[in-house]
Amino acid sequence: xxxxxxxxxxxxxxxxxxxxxxxxxxxxxxxxxxxxxxxxxxxxxxxxxxxxxxxxxxxxxxxxxxxxxxxxxxxxxxxxxxxxxxxxxxxxxxxxxxxxxxxxxxxxxxxxxxxxxxxxxxxxxxxxxxxxxxxxxxxxxxxxxxxxxxxxx
Numbered sequence: 001x002x003x004x005x006x007x008x009x010x011x012x013x014x015x016x017x018x019x020x021x022x023x024x025x026x027x028x029x030x031x032x033x034x035x036x037x038x039x040x041x042x043x044x045x046x047x048x049x050x051x052x053x054x055x056x057x058x059x060x061x062x063x064x065x066x067x068x069x070x071x072x073x074x075x076x077x078x079x080x081x082x083x084x085x086x087x088x089x090x091x092x093x094x095x096x097x098x099x100x101x102x103x104x105x106x107x108x109x110x111x112x113x114x115x116x117x118x119x120x121x122x123x124x125x126x127x128x129x130x131x132x133x134x135x136x137x138x139x140x141x142x143x144x145x146x147x148x149x150x151x152x153x
Contacts, residue, residue, distance in 0.1 A: 003081070007070055009071070017082050031072045045061055
């Protein structure tokens with residue numbers, strides 16, 4: 001079955017297949033960050049539209065952002081398909097962000113943490129290096145908890 005994108009994309013599925021895995025994962029991360037900002041902006045635009053429904057600039061910005069959000073979500077989906085084809089296991093780290101991002105006061109139901117700290121916790125939990133959390137790798141490199149001085153890789 002051939003993939004047909006709904007939106008115009010800067011690359012085809014075949015071109016994406018030629019990209020190295022680190023390039024793909026970096027692009028997914030960049031797009032996820034962009035989506036988080038766009039979705040936050042959409043919430044602000046919705047509030048502005050409610051306050052001043054007669055302002056055509058707010059309505060136009062909202063509609064344009066909706067199109068960009070669709071394009072970027074589709075691009076992430078294309079890149080995730082390529083990662084799956086390359087045998088890279090999917091993790092929550094590469095999932096599309098939820099349509100309602102957490103605010104600073106929202107509490108994470110799993111950890112009880114709030115806002116950005118909860119998000120950082122879930123990202124930290126989803127990324128490992130050969131089964132070892134990055135903080136453990138960093139601590140080993142810094143020699144944290146070790147009496148012995150030396151080089152750690």
